[in-house]
Amino acid sequence: xxxxxxxxxxxxxxxxxxxxxxxxxxxxxxxxxxxxxxxxxxxxxxxxxxxxxxxxxxxxxxxxxxxxxxxxxxxxxxxxxxxxxxxxxxxxxxxxxxxxxxxxxxxxxxxxxxxxxxxxxxxxxxxxxxxxxxxxxxxxxxxxxxxxxxxxxxxxxxxxxxxxxxxxxxxxxxxxxxxxxxxxxxxxxxxxxxxxxxxxxxxxxxxxxxxxxxxxxxxxxxxxxxxxxxxxxxxxxxxxxxxxxxxxxxxxxxxxxxxxxxxxxxxxxxxxxxxxxxxxxxxxxxxxxxxxxxxxxxxxxxxxxxxxxxxxxxxxxxxxxxxxxxxxxxxxxxxxxxxxxxxxxxxxxxxxxxxxxxxxxxxxxxxxxxxxxxxxxxxxxxxxxxxxxxxxxxxxxxxxxxxxxxxxxxxxxxxxxxxxxxxxxxxxxxxxxx
Amino acid sequence: xxxxxxxxxxxxxxxxxxxxxxxxxxxxxxxxxxxxxxxxxxxxxxxxxxxxxxxxxxxxxxxxxxxxxxxxxxxxxxxxxxxxxxxxxxxxxxxxxxxxxxxxxxxxxxxxxxxxxxxxxxxxxxxxxxxxxxxxxxxxxxxxxxxxxxxxxxxxxxxxxxxxxxxxxxxxxxxxxxxxxxxxxxxxxxxxxxxxxxxxxxxxxxxxxxxxxxxxxxxxxxxxxxxxxxxxxxxxxxxxxxxxxxxxxxxxxxxxxxxxxxxxxxxxxxxxxxxxxxxxxxxxxxxxxxxxxxxxxxxxxxxxxxxxxxxxxxxxxxxxxxxxxxxxxxxxxxxxxxxxxxxxxxxxxxxxxxxxxxxxxxxxxxxxxxxxxxxxxxxxxxxxxxxxxxxxxxxxxxxxxxxxxxxxxxxxxxxxxxxxxxxxxxxxxxxxxxxxxxxxxxxx
Ligand SMILES: Cc1cc2nc3c(=O)[nH]c(=O)nc-3n(C[C@H](O)[C@H](O)[C@H](O)COP(=O)(O)OP(=O)(O)OC[C@H]3O[C@@H](n4cnc5c(N)ncnc54)[C@H](O)[C@@H]3O)c2cc1C
Ligand SMILES: Cc1cc2nc3c(=O)[nH]c(=O)nc-3n(C[C@H](O)[C@H](O)[C@H](O)COP(=O)(O)O)c2cc1C
Ligand code: SF4
Ligand code: SF4
Ligand code: SF4
Numbered sequence: 001x002x003x004x005x006x007x008x009x010x011x012x013x014x015x016x017x018x019x020x021x022x023x024x025x026x027x028x029x030x031x032x033x034x035x036x037x038x039x040x041x042x043x044x045x046x047x048x049x050x051x052x053x054x055x056x057x058x059x060x061x062x063x064x065x066x067x068x069x070x071x072x073x074x075x076x077x078x079x080x081x082x083x084x085x086x087x088x089x090x091x092x093x094x095x096x097x098x099x100x101x102x103x104x105x106x107x108x109x110x111x112x113x114x115x116x117x118x119x120x121x122x123x124x125x126x127x128x129x130x131x132x133x134x135x136x137x138x139x140x141x142x143x144x145x146x147x148x149x150x151x152x153x154x155x156x157x158x159x160x161x162x163x164x165x166x167x168x169x170x171x172x173x174x175x176x177x178x179x180x181x182x183x184x185x186x187x188x189x190x191x192x193x194x195x196x197x198x199x200x201x202x203x204x205x206x207x208x209x210x211x212x213x214x215x216x217x218x219x220x221x222x223x224x225x226x227x228x229x230x231x232x233x234x235x236x237x238x239x240x241x242x243x244x245x246x247x248x249x250x251x252x253x254x255x256x257x258x259x260x261x262x263x264x265x266x267x268x269x270x271x272x273x274x275x276x277x278x279x280x281x282x283x284x285x286x287x288x289x290x291x292x293x294x295x296x297x298x299x300x301x302x303x304x305x306x307x308x309x310x311x312x313x314x315x316x317x318x319x320x321x322x323x324x325x326x327x328x329x330x331x332x333x334x335x336x337x338x339x340x341x342x343x344x345x346x347x348x349x350x351x352x353x354x355x356x357x358x359x360x361x362x363x364x365x366x367x368x369x370x371x372x373x374x375x376x377x378x379x380x381x382x383x384x385x386x387x388x389x390x391x392x393x394x395x396x397x398x399x400x401x402x403x404x405x406x407x408x409x410x411x412x413x414x415x416x417x418x419x420x421x422x423x424x425x426x427x428x429x430x431x432x433x434x
Numbered sequence: 435x436x437x438x439x440x441x442x443x444x445x446x447x448x449x450x451x452x453x454x455x456x457x458x459x460x461x462x463x464x465x466x467x468x469x470x471x472x473x474x475x476x477x478x479x480x481x482x483x484x485x486x487x488x489x490x491x492x493x494x495x496x497x498x499x500x501x502x503x504x505x506x507x508x509x510x511x512x513x514x515x516x517x518x519x520x521x522x523x524x525x526x527x528x529x530x531x532x533x534x535x536x537x538x539x540x541x542x543x544x545x546x547x548x549x550x551x552x553x554x555x556x557x558x559x560x561x562x563x564x565x566x567x568x569x570x571x572x573x574x575x576x577x578x579x580x581x582x583x584x585x586x587x588x589x590x591x592x593x594x595x596x597x598x599x600x601x602x603x604x605x606x607x608x609x610x611x612x613x614x615x616x617x618x619x620x621x622x623x624x625x626x627x628x629x630x631x632x633x634x635x636x637x638x639x640x641x642x643x644x645x646x647x648x649x650x651x652x653x654x655x656x657x658x659x660x661x662x663x664x665x666x667x668x669x670x671x672x673x674x675x676x677x678x679x680x681x682x683x684x685x686x687x688x689x690x691x692x693x694x695x696x697x698x699x700x701x702x703x704x705x706x707x708x709x710x711x712x713x714x715x716x717x718x719x720x721x722x723x724x725x726x727x728x729x730x731x732x733x734x735x736x737x738x739x740x741x742x743x744x745x746x747x748x749x750x751x752x753x754x755x756x757x758x759x760x761x762x763x764x765x766x767x768x769x770x771x772x773x774x775x776x777x778x779x780x781x782x783x784x785x786x787x788x789x790x791x792x793x794x795x796x797x798x799x800x801x802x803x804x805x806x807x808x809x810x811x812x813x814x815x816x817x818x819x820x821x822x823x824x825x826x827x828x829x830x831x832x833x834x835x836x837x838x839x840x841x842x843x844x845x846x847x848x849x850x851x852x853x854x855x856x857x858x859x860x861x862x863x864x865x866x867x868x869x870x871x872x873x874x875x876x877x878x
Pocket of ligand 4: 342346347348349350351352353354373389390391392395396
């Protein structure tokens with residue numbers, strides 16, 4: 001059996017599945033039940049400064065988009081940080097940590113961008129016995145307008161400054177949670193590293209309007225007759241999060257900086273993918289909010305099964321394995337040639353590949369009178385659109401045309417040499433191949 | 435308490451009124467909104483969809499399912515009704531298992547097609563529930579068309595002709611419109627008087643008048659119609675029935691299945707309808723299944739369908755056969771009736787085993803007897819009452835692709851005309867297509 005134990009910044013947890021800072025981790029009741037359900041750790045719902053807590057709206061906070069059968073694909077929220085008093089949260093954290101010494105508890109924080117505010121709260125957090133802190137520089141709504149959350153996360157100088165304060169007043173690991181609502185994720189990650197952060201976690205939610213209520217003409221969720229943009233998360237954001245994780249993992253300036261990956265993790269495979277792109281562990285919010293705490297069981301059993309099959313004894317064995325294979329477009333081998341191949345036994349003759357290719361791609365699929373669909377090798381550019389729209393998994397596959405074989409589309413024999421855009425004759429700034 | 439299962443002879447009230455009401459509930463209950471959206475989500479929006487090709491009226495199925503999916507069942511209904519004005523009835527009675535759903539790619543993929551029929555019903559029900567009529571008449575053309583017979587073929591033609599601006603007079607020999615929708619279709623397929631409701635909804639287009647009790651052969655002649663109207667569409671169905679040609683077939687207790695079904699469909703209280711204790715139905719088509727199943731639902735103790743060929747040759751689909759057996763009907767294959775026995779009324783039927791030699795049925799000489807206080811003959815309907823002078827083909831009025839008969843200005847469609855299966859949906863398609871051809875010939 002694979003060992004799922006995770007050690008992230010020296011913090012041990014029985015598995016790499018942590019609950020992200022959000023409603024699932026808002027209070028003792030939830031967190032105890034989450035631990036009983038098997039979660040390896042939690043990032044407690046973000047705490048604010050002492051004093052009257054923030055208030056939430058009293059109408060709907062969530063909006064959603066759905067796939068077939070109302071499968072929730074994306075969730076959007078207009079929640080703020082915890083709306084419960086600081087003292088209550090700190091007491092609860094202390095109690096739970098005492099009862100669950102083997103689980104990770106990280107305290108998420110968001111206080112004003114002033115040194116004193118951090119100096120005040122950090123000793124109190126330290127006293128709870130929690131394993132570390134996460135700086136919430138990500139919330140895109142409500143808090144940013146107050147100069148916190150993503151308002152800080154969008155300015156690298158602030159990130160660095162606040163991180164430095166935290167390292168000064170707090171002895172345990174400091175994780176900086178990044179907002180995706182920026183152009184280049186490497187900038188804030190570098191700033192966090194320069195400020196002394198032990199790790200970054202990402203992504204927080206993405207600015208979004210999920211839908212418009214066409215009767216009252218306002219964005220959902222609507223509070224009376226108005227709505228506002230919210231933060232988007234769930235399966236739909238995973239591709240965005242993965243790219244950002246990979247960008248940080250392969251940036252020479254941040255390479256090696258531990259990453260806690262967040263964004264759309266819904267099953268074991270999502271977790272394995274994030275870890276292969278360099279994450280040390282994953283955090284989950286929407287999947288738990290959609291299916292309850294029990295989902296972690298499948299994540300654990302699936303990951304362990306896959307690791308056994310692949311012969312990975314521990315998480316470290318495959319962590320970051322995909323990073324060297326993430327490259328820039330111009331380095332892709334232009335002499336790699338493939339063709340789509342339709343497996344006629346699996347094909348159900350829906351014709352979607354045909355419609356897609358004929359109407360919007362390269363007219364490379366033929367349709368016979370009796371609905372047999374075949375690829376025209378002399379037209380197929382291997383774009384993969386047919387594979388993407390075929391309802392039967394693995395019915396269409398992309399098969400490489402081996403070097404030495406004829407590419408019927410170009411009429412040329414496929415070369416075995418590696419050749420990319422940087423040396424291509426059509427590239428005005430090409431450098432001659434060596 | 436009225437009679438029970440076991441009471442001999444032909445008796446009413448074998449079951450309580452409540453049981454009978456429950457038994458005759460919807461065969462395929464209406465979807466609620468949630469069920470419809472789950473079912474609609476399964477459609478792949480196929481290119482040049484096979485389901486659409488298999489529909490005799492060529493309804494754009496992927497389009498209407500997508501309209502349901504996006505929360506617009508009324509737009510879906512218009513997509514359906516554009517092609518098939520009796521889309522509501524067809525949703526209930528089409529043997530989808532041999533039409534659209536048989537070729538649905540999800541049948542190929544998982545052995546479980548998208549439930550196109552039930553989705554069609556969801557859409558058309560939604561539109562009809564809103565009230566009003568989605569189509570409007572074009573400006574009057576001043577042309578007049580006679581339609582003979584107010585079944586699916588006639589109604590479909592009349593609606594399309596009226597929509598195109600012609601004035602339509604329908605001559606229907608019975609006192610009620612609807613044809614077999616009203617008198618033939620199994621009660622559990624068309625509940626809550628749907629056939630009549632659909633007819634009055636259809637008539638809202640305007641420009642159609644119906645003369646009930648007015649039949650060809652019963653005072654009306656084709657020549658008179660031709661003289662009075664610019665075109666004539668014949669849609670008289672199959673009014674005759676085949677005879678058994680077995681001794682005793684006219685004994686009390688032995689009758690035509692279609693006549694029994696018509697009586698059943700017109701009964702206001704099914705618990706007053708008499709049915710035998712031991713019922714034997716002769717035949718292998720939809721009519722045989724409907725007569726057998728409905729006998730069972732009325733409380734007959736033993737119901738047997740006796741069919742003279744093997745199971746694969748049976749006209750009723752496998753779904754219909756399974757429906758029958760699930761209700762407790764026994765299916766017997768390769769047996770044919772030789773005599774109905776009984777002192778006065780029928781009490782037994784004698785059947786002979788058959789074998790098929792060179793495609794022909796022949797008796798083996800071995801016989802058996804089944805208790806039978808009621809025998810239903812469901813061995814096919816025949817053309818009857820057609821006007822003189824029309825060329826026939828395989829005992830039906832010969833027509834071309836667009837319904838033209840051998841006589842100028844006379845079109846025909848539905849069961850009475852050659853070509854196509856004897857189905858409601860085929861009748862609708864033929865009525866519509868003939869109407870289009872009449873229109874172009876009148877306006878051309
Ligand atoms: C018992 C039974 C069950 C069936 N079940 C199904 C089913 O589940 N699904 C399915 O798709 N199909 C079913 N069918 C077949 C379907 O009902 C017919 O194919 C369809 O009704 C044919 O339509 P039509 O308009 O051609 O004829 P009909 O429906 O027969 O209508 C003909 C009309 O013409 C009238 N008429 C007849 N003669 C004259 C005359 N001389 N002058 C004036 N009017 C006249 C009749 O009174 C009738 O109103 C069933 C048939 C039967 C008998
Ligand atoms: C209702 C809700 C409230 C959230 N509140 C916080 C928060 O207080 N602090 C924080 O750092 N992130 C918060 N998040 C963001 C999540 O921690 C997480 O980064 C994001 O949802 C992406 O992960 P997912 O796709 O697994 O949901 C919240 C998310 C949701 C849905
Ligand atoms: S999830 Fe619970 S709190 Fe939220 S609206 Fe529903 S019932 Fe109310
Ligand atoms: S999309 Fe897939 S299943 Fe559909 S026709 Fe193409 S290959 Fe066949
Ligand atoms: S064949 Fe089935 S899946 Fe394809 S369009 Fe028709 S109903 Fe939809």
